[in-house]
Amino acid sequence: xxxxxxxxxxxxxxxxxxxxxxxxxxxxxxxxxxxxxxxxxxxxxxxxxxxxxxxxxxxxxxxxxxxxxxxxxxxxxxxxxxxxxxxxxxxxxxxxxxxxxxxxxxxxxxx
Amino acid sequence: xxxxxxxxxxxxxxxxxxxxxxxxxxxxxxxxxxxxxxxxxxxxxxxxxxxxxxxxxxxxxxxxxxxxxxxxxxxxxxxxxxxxxxxxxxxxxxxxxxxxxxxxxxxxxxxxxx
Numbered sequence: 001x002x003x004x005x006x007x008x009x010x011x012x013x014x015x016x017x018x019x020x021x022x023x024x025x026x027x028x029x030x031x032x033x034x035x036x037x038x039x040x041x042x043x044x045x046x047x048x049x050x051x052x053x054x055x056x057x058x059x060x061x062x063x064x065x066x067x068x069x070x071x072x073x074x075x076x077x078x079x080x081x082x083x084x085x086x087x088x089x090x091x092x093x094x095x096x097x098x099x100x101x102x103x104x105x106x107x108x109x110x111x
Numbered sequence: 112x113x114x115x116x117x118x119x120x121x122x123x124x125x126x127x128x129x130x131x132x133x134x135x136x137x138x139x140x141x142x143x144x145x146x147x148x149x150x151x152x153x154x155x156x157x158x159x160x161x162x163x164x165x166x167x168x169x170x171x172x173x174x175x176x177x178x179x180x181x182x183x184x185x186x187x188x189x190x191x192x193x194x195x196x197x198x199x200x201x202x203x204x205x206x207x208x209x210x211x212x213x214x215x216x217x218x219x220x221x222x223x224x225x
Contacts, residue, residue: 040219088154092212
């Protein structure tokens with residue numbers, strides 16, 4: 001199965017609510033990154049967390065990393081309709097030689 | 112605008128055609144990538160070029176032929192493709208280092224093989 005796997009596959013929430021997405025991986029990593037993709041567009045980098053970090057914040061985003069459980073979570077607080085997109089985690093296992101992406105979580109934020 | 116530009120954005124080609132996808136990065140990065148994104152499948156890494164040298168070829172069929180003439184340009188030459196090759200092809204670049212690098216994507220080229 002994939003190195004990175006997001007959970008849930010799809011998530012639908014109301015505007016203003018928080019959205020939490022999880023990512024699990026199998027091998028040791030150098031860092032883990034989260035990306036957003038609007039329908040039919042390229043992926044946009046959101047946040048990078050290194051293997052020696054446990055939590056990072058960027059605006060309304062909070063990412064945690066638990067290397068003992070090989071898992072990460074992305075929290076989007078006070079969601080907006082514009083947050084509707086697919087979200088992917090990517091693990092860097094070889095210093096940029098190979099980024100492995102999960103299948104993504106489709107987030108729908110309803111107005 | 113991510114600094115990675117892909118052309119064309121949309122391409123329709125017959126199975127006997129030869130076409131090319133082009134990618135250019137303006138970020139001064141030393142690595143470039145081709146990914147394939149099909150419906151209901153995770154992003155698949157196809158090729159990696161590091162300092163213009165191909166360092167990864169993920170068992171991609173020979174009907175896809177990459178070319179990296181310099182660290183800013185990357186091509187994907189296509190010939191005798193199959194309908195199942197229809198997908199979004201994403202180019203990306205990064206600065207490979209032990210500090211941890213971010214990968215930047217272009218907007219993608221939508222390919223339809225008829």
